Amino acid sequence: MLKISNLNTFYGHIHALKGISMEIKKGEVVSLIGSNGAGKSSTLGSIAGLVRTQSGNVTFMDKDITNMSPHNIVKLGISLSPEGREVFPALTVQENLRLGAYTKKDKVKMSESFTRVYDLFPRLKERIKQTAGTLSGGEQQMLAIGRALMSEPQLLMLDEPSLGLAPNLVLMIFELIESINKQGTTILLIEQNANMALSVSHRAYVLETGNISMTGNAKELANDPRVKKAYLGIG
Amino acid sequence: MDKNLEKGKSKNFILILESFIEKYKVPIAGVSALILLGLPFMGFSQYIMRIFIMIGIYSMLALGLNILTGYTGLVSLGHAGFYAIGAYTASLLSLKLGANFLVAAIGGAVLAAICGLLVSLPTLRLKGTYLSIVTLGFGEIVKMILINWDKVTNGTLGLKNIPRPSMFGLKLTLVNNGMYYLMLVLVALITLLCTLLIKSKIGRAFMSIKEDELAAIMMGIKTTRYKALAFVISAFITGITGAFYASMIGFIEPNSFTFDISTLIISIVIFGGMGTIRGMFLGSAILIAFPEVFRFLMDYRFVVYGLVLVLMMRFRPQGMLGWKSQMPYKLPKLVKESLKKNNKDNLKTQQI
Numbered sequence: 001m002l003k004i005s006n007l008n009t010f011y012g013h014i015h016a017l018k019g020i021s022m023e024i025k026k027g028e029v030v031s032l033i034g035s036n037g038a039g040k041s042s043t044l045g046s047i048a049g050l051v052r053t054q055s056g057n058v059t060f061m062d063k064d065i066t067n068m069s070p071h072n073i074v075k076l077g078i079s080l081s082p083e084g085r086e087v088f089p090a091l092t093v094q095e096n097l098r099l100g101a102y103t104k105k106d107k108v109k110m111s112e113s114f115t116r117v118y119d120l121f122p123r124l125k126e127r128i129k130q131t132a133g134t135l136s137g138g139e140q141q142m143l144a145i146g147r148a149l150m151s152e153p154q155l156l157m158l159d160e161p162s163l164g165l166a167p168n169l170v171l172m173i174f175e176l177i178e179s180i181n182k183q184g185t186t187i188l189l190i191e192q193n194a195n196m197a198l199s200v201s202h203r204a205y206v207l208e209t210g211n212i213s214m215t216g217n218a219k220e221l222a223n224d225p226r227v228k229k230a231y232l233g234i235g
Numbered sequence: 236m237d238k239n240l241e242k243g244k245s246k247n248f249i250l251i252l253e254s255f256i257e258k259y260k261v262p263i264a265g266v267s268a269l270i271l272l273g274l275p276f277m278g279f280s281q282y283i284m285r286i287f288i289m290i291g292i293y294s295m296l297a298l299g300l301n302i303l304t305g306y307t308g309l310v311s312l313g314h315a316g317f318y319a320i321g322a323y324t325a326s327l328l329s330l331k332l333g334a335n336f337l338v339a340a341i342g343g344a345v346l347a348a349i350c351g352l353l354v355s356l357p358t359l360r361l362k363g364t365y366l367s368i369v370t371l372g373f374g375e376i377v378k379m380i381l382i383n384w385d386k387v388t389n390g391t392l393g394l395k396n397i398p399r400p401s402m403f404g405l406k407l408t409l410v411n412n413g414m415y416y417l418m419l420v421l422v423a424l425i426t427l428l429c430t431l432l433i434k435s436k437i438g439r440a441f442m443s444i445k446e447d448e449l450a451a452i453m454m455g456i457k458t459t460r461y462k463a464l465a466f467v468i469s470a471f472i473t474g475i476t477g478a479f480y481a482s483m484i485g486f487i488e489p490n491s492f493t494f495d496i497s498t499l500i501i502s503i504v505i506f507g508g509m510g511t512i513r514g515m516f517l518g519s520a521i522l523i524a525f526p527e528v529f530r531f532l533m534d535y536r537f538v539v540y541g542l543v544l545v546l547m548m549r550f551r552p553q554g555m556l557g558w559k560s561q562m563p564y565k566l567p568k569l570v571k572e573s574l575k576k577n578n579k580d581n582l583k584t585q586q587i
Contacts, residue, residue, distance in 0.1 A: 048453065074455030082453055088446035090510075091439070099443050102436075103455040151455060 001026045001186055002047070002078075002155055007056035009039075009046050016042040018210040019056065024155070024188055029181050031189040031197040031218065033231055034207035040190045041083060043207070044157050047188075048080045049073045060155070075103050079153035083160045083190075085144040089133030093124055096132050096143055100150030109152070116183075117146040120176060138169035142176070149180065156180065157188045162196060174200050194231035198222040206231075271419060275412040284415060286527055291418035292480055293519035295425050297503040298512065299472030304501065305510040306433060307465040308445030310367045312497050313354075313374030317347040317470040319381060319492035321477025323388060326397045326487060336400030340478035347474025348467045350377075355466035359459050374497050381489040393488025397481050414483050421479060425472055429512055432468070441465055442510075502544060508557025517555055 002024040009017040017039050024030045034040050045051035047058055049070040058066045065073055088096050097117060101110045118125040121142045127135065132143055141161055148156055158177065162170040170193065178200050181187050191197035198204055198218045206214040206227065214221065221227050256263060274287060296318065303309050325343035328334040334342065358369045381388045388394070400407050400417060407413025432438050440461045443451040451458055481487050499522065507518025522540075529536045551557075 050449070050452065069457075070452045071455045071457050074453070080453045082450055086447045086450040088443050088450065090446055091442060095439055095442075098436075099439055099451070099454050099456070102440070147454070 001061060002188070003057075003059045004043075004047070005057050005059075007043075007046060007058065008054045009042050009051055010054055011042075011051075016210055017046065017053075020207070020210070020212050022205050022212065022215070024186060026154075026186055027181070027184065028203060029177070029187045029189060029201040031191055031194075031201040031204045032207060033191055033194040033197055033204060035192075035231075037209070038207040039210045040207055041159060044080060044159055044188070044190060047073075047157065048078060071103070074151055074153075077152070077154035078157065079148040079151050079155070080157040081144045081148040081159060081161065084163060085137070085140045087132040087135075087140050087143050087147070090131055092129050092131055093135070093143060094128045096147050097124075097150050100147035103151055110150075113150045113152055117149055120149070120180065121146050138165055138172070141165060141169075141173060145173075145176070145180075149185070153185065155186045155188060157190075159190045160192065161189070162191065162193045170196060194227070195222070275415055281409060284412070285409065286524060288409075288415055288418050288483060290520050290523045291422050292476055292483075293500070293503055293523050294422055294516050295476040295479075296473055296500045297507065297515040297519055298425050298429050299469045299476065300500050300504050301509070301512070301515055302429065302432070302441070302472070303465050303469040304504055306438065306441040306445060307462060309462060309465065310363070310501070311370040311466075311469070312367050312494070312501065313370035313372070313377075314469075314473055314500050315492040315494065315496035316370075316374040316377035317351060317473040318477040318480070318496060319377050319487075319489070320347045320350055320470075321474030322481035322487050322492070323381060323394070323477075324474070325478030326394045326481045327387065329398050329482070330394060330396070336398075336402075336478075336482060339482075340475050343478040344471045344474035347477065348471040351466040351470025352463060354470075355463040359462045371494070371497070374492075374494060378489050378492060381492070388489075391489060393486060393491075394481075395486050397485050397487065399485070400482050409483070418479065418483075421475065425475070426512060428472075433512075437461070437464065445510075506544065506547060506554055508554025511554070511556055514554050514556040521555075 004023070005021045006019045007017050007021070008015070008019055020039070020043065022030075022032075032040050032043060042051060046053045047065075049065070049068050049072075052067055056066070057064060060073075060076060060078060063076065065076065065078075088099065091099070097114065098110075101113055104110050104113070123139055124142055124146055127139065132140060135143060145156075145158065145161065148158075161173050161177070165173065174196050177187060177189065181200075187201075189197055189201060198221060201218045203216065204218045204221050205212050206221070214224065214227065216224075275284065279287075296314065299317075300311060300314050303311055321340075321343035323343075324346045325336075325339040328339040328342045329336065354370065354373050358366055361369060382391055384390075399414070402413075402417075405411075405413065407417055409415075433441075440451070440456050443454065443456060444458050444461060448458055484491075503515065503518040503522050505518075506522060507514030507516070525540060525543075526536050529539060532539060547554075
């Protein structure tokens with residue numbers, strides 16, 4: 001579905017992504033793990049069109065989307081829930097979600113998306129008219145994911161959904177990620193919490209200073225001694 | 236402890252005020268409409284009526300800037316430029332081509348809007364202070380053009396004898412209060428336009444850009460296009476106001492559109508409460524009436540005026556009317572029903 005080949009991204013003179021290649025198949029949950037500054041967010045930014053790439057290709061459903069403008073990429077069916085749950089604090093939950101469906105013109109489909117999101121997150125339904133800034137951290141994260149789902153994406157990219165959440169909320173968010181995937185949305189997940197990420201995903205890539213150092217089945221990676229040592233704090 | 240109590244009190248005050256307004260919505264709206272319509276018959280002097288018209292003008296200017304600054308989050312310090320473009324274009328159209336007020340005003344507004352677009356195109360990559368400085372420069376450039384383009388603008392001498400608008404064969408003047416009513420109509424139209432705009436999809440896009448530009452981009456919103464649109468709409472409203480001002484005052488010169496005007500407009504927006512429509516009226520009423528009321532302070536009135544703004548920034552940074560609604564959230568029917576159902580289910584399981 002999504003194929004990245006030999007992608008190079010620079011910030012000024014800093015070489016952030018040093019020719020990475022990866023592939024995501026339809027229906028998968030793929031996680032991208034790595035420490036701070038490894039280039040996880042840059043990868044997502046390059047896919048979403050937020051960061052310009054110098055060389056390499058990103059193809060989505062057989063279409064070249066390298067350096068396309070972000071709104072066109074959203075229209076094609078890629079949606080990103082940004083790091084640190086960037087909801088619009090002064091707008092209500094309903095307005096936030098409506099903004100998520102900004103590229104959709106069909107009203108029937110939009111109400112379908114609403115019911116889908118409210119079914120997934122009943123908590124949001126209770127707070128339709130509340131401003132997003134008054135929600136708790138977990139609720140804001142739900143809203144951020146729900147908002148990203150409103151555009152009915154084929155591929156949902158989540159940037160650190162567990163950031164700053166209480167352990168039981170983290171568990172809940174990951175359960176939700178699994179159920180969203182079961183509904184047929186392909187997911188690319190970025191996490192520092194490698195343990196959780198590997199437990200919900202099919203495959204994983206490990207990023208280290210702009211290079212992909214390891215890749216494979218998520219379960220195998222979770223048992224790999226190098227991953228255990230570096231990211232899981234075991235051994 | 237004391238502080239918390241005070242906070243609770245002020246919140247309650249807002250709640251009381253809001254529920255009062257909510258309760259007596261219709262009579263309040265009716266009475267204020269009657270007062271506004273009947274103002275000319277209350278025997279105020281020409282001077283007072285003129286102040287009322289100036290308050291109306293500045294309400295319109297503030298509403299225009301509010302779209303850009305209050306909702307989209309782009310601070311412009313050059314709105315006097317758009318104001319001048321609207322005023323000069325409309326005056327020249329009616330002086331040289333004999334166009335009637337409506338045509339001239341729309342012409343002025345359209346040219347201001349085009350200038351808004353031209354200013355926005357190169358500047359939208361800039362953020363915050365940088366953008367403000369560019370708009371400040373724009374205001375000065377417009378003034379310089381007006382001073383130096385003698386052939387068209389008559390330089391520092393300005394334009395004289397700008398015709399008053401006439402409608403249905405009646406010449407509108409200050410004496411027959413035509414200008415006052417025209418002002419009311421314009422304010423009403425612009426308020427309506429702003430309200431509709433803010434509640435629409437476009438309005439939501441504006442607010443999302445102010446709140447979080449990155450997230451807005453990720454929603455698939457073409458942020459540059461909407462920022463340009465905000466500039467255009469804002470300039471359009473300012474241009475129309477300029478046309479009205481020129482025909483009311485009858486004489487314009489480059490010095491009618493100095494940087495002071497830009498700062499005054501932005502002060503009104505901040506003072507009244509950014510991102511609210513009600514705030515613009517209160518803000519302009521207070522800031523325009525203030526120097527007139529405190530004429531006895533003469534040379535010091537702007538010192539007091541500055542002091543008021545400083546105090547304002549300290550104690551009410553959100554502006555006079557810039558509060559969020561304190562009314563209880565009205566849950567939609569659907570949600571209420573599902574909540575009730577959930578409660579019942581819970582009770583049942585408890586009984587079992």
